[in-house]
Amino acid sequence: MTTSSPAAQAPAPEPQEDKPIHILWINAGLSCDGDSVSLTAATQPSIEEIALSVLPGLPKIEVHWPLIDFECGPVQGADTFIEWFFKGERGEIDPFVLVVEGSIPNEAIKPEGYWCGFGDDPETGQPITTSEWLDRLAPKALAVVAIGTCAAYGGIHAMAGNPTGAMGVPDYLGWDWKSHAGIPLVCVPGCPIQPDNFAETLVYLLHQASGAAPMIPLDEQLRPAWLFGATVHEGCDRAGYYEQGQFADTYDSPKCLVKLGCWGPVVKCNVPKRGWMNGIGGCPNVGGICIACTMPGFPDKFMPFMDEPPGGKVSSAASTVYGSVVRRLRAVTMHTVDAEPKWRTRGDTLTTGYRPPW
Template sequence: MSTQSSTTEERTGIDEIHILWISEGMSCDGDTVSLTAADQPSIEDVVLGLIPGLPKVNLVNKVLSPSLGGEDFLAPYRAAARGDLKPFILVIEGSIPNQRIIDGEGYWTSFGNDPETGQPQPLNWWIDQLAPKAFAVVAAGTCATFGGIHAMAGNPTGCMGLADYLGWEFRSQAGLPVVNVPGCPIQPENFMETLIWVLQHAAGTAPPPPLDHMLRPQWLFGKTVHEGCDRAAYYEQADFGKDYNSPKCLVKTGCWGPVVNCNVPKRGWMAGIGGCPNVGGICIGCTMPGFPDAFMPFMDEPPGATLSTLAVKPYGAVIRRLRGLTNDMVNHEPKWRHNKQKLTSGYNPHYRP
């Protein structure tokens, strides 16, 4: 899907920009915590201006903020809501509750207080004020992108993802739709790569980030977990683990990797280490729009897996046997490598090409 828009209002070529990060959606703040683990590049590198070609970045995030808190911390948000601070990128963490179902009676989640009434300012008010004024709007984590755990069946808040709230046709000042970076939590470098792309777009040195039909960065979410899994060869050979201690394929213990879009097994989690199935954790589909309901109960074999593993069994058994024989063969040295008196390597001194 193309994210280019002829309605772009904000010019690129920006040399200084704010990132206004609000983590007051329904969330555990895990995406902010995860972000602190990024090192290719780190958020510190971006804020300190160590990445060539990016605008100067002023990050405002409650965990990473140097402010004293309170109104000092809220000042840039208030200025942006008034239209006095721009350009800025709005990052939302956590799912968006439905205020309409309580019809003005209280609030589900808030961010600061209304200076006039002293009452908590609902998150939804901030999104309504800030999103239309933002250069770009980024949803960090599965809660903000698709609703996540808080939006599962039976929830009382009616919460949803940011694009559900703003509309999938929403366009920011730069003509971009909501940029979705799912993950429970975000994989740190996945988020940083996306942010860098948006910043380069702001600087005028990159086109809009290419997004898929669910507004995820295509280059990060275009492949399945299975396609990048360390254990995929075991699957192909129909060699399935029966418990979590096994180094073999985990599909029989509940791994959804073959049908989930995520690059974590390829990329690892921190500094390339980890990555769910690589280290013994089944994939529960945490990056997916249908998460968690579509993937529950988590520990059971996924519905399609019985059939697909049955189909791969005869092929896998033959392949495993043949590979075992070939592996045995190539695990021996050639017979001419010896310390006897006679050369048996087949050397021919009269050989002419």
């Protein structure tokens, strides 16, 4: 995996004052559509505010998102939804932001069929695969955003032993990919995504498209830097218990959950600070261990989720030093878990370790 610098030096795109900015949303990667569902809870701003173009300082926005779109007819029908994507391919709705939800299966290992697709090709009547849509639309897009951990890094579908060779959008397009406007791929991970993290990122890109914001700042894993710069642990309500060496043995305790398997000290995620919906919730704050769902190494590098963390066994007799021991050991693993497993790549060979059951 190559890392991409935030590309702060790249020029911002020219302002697009009169044209609407289209958002083309493909939710046909391997996913549960949980990121689409999650986004309905956004408040900063809400999806209604984005879709109705009522945000000050932004041009008209036209959202083509399967979850809310009234256009739902078939190919070449009276109200065909998929036609917007063909328009994007033909360059008729420039500019547009392409949002991809779900991981990208490796169609190169599936010659007898396909793993997933989105609409049919009018020429052949056959499904257009999700990866083919990426090939068609990414070169025309102002920006490409991977929403959720599946699209960003592969997620659950891309774990060891999977049969599809699934990968994230950066694995498919390349980690150094840039749009024709010079904007790197933007990854907003989460399983599912924290709704306001995505709404805010989308609005940032729309402001950038209208010439009102500089190049979006991203970290080495292509995450918006201002959202993913701190760890879960740094924002957790239970951090005081951690420092005092007071650890929960059961889930009904208010103390630190690290002995129950919380990965918060090495996980980059703002959910404990931001909450889940309208500031409420936030995994460890409300009793759930952090299972690292935002991380490139998720899930493989954090399993089994409910085991004691590294260092747990050696220090269980000395609870006051437990926190510092775990912190040191997890600092060592930080760089390992902030990277994907090596099998999430393109190519015509499946390297996940999958063995057919017959």
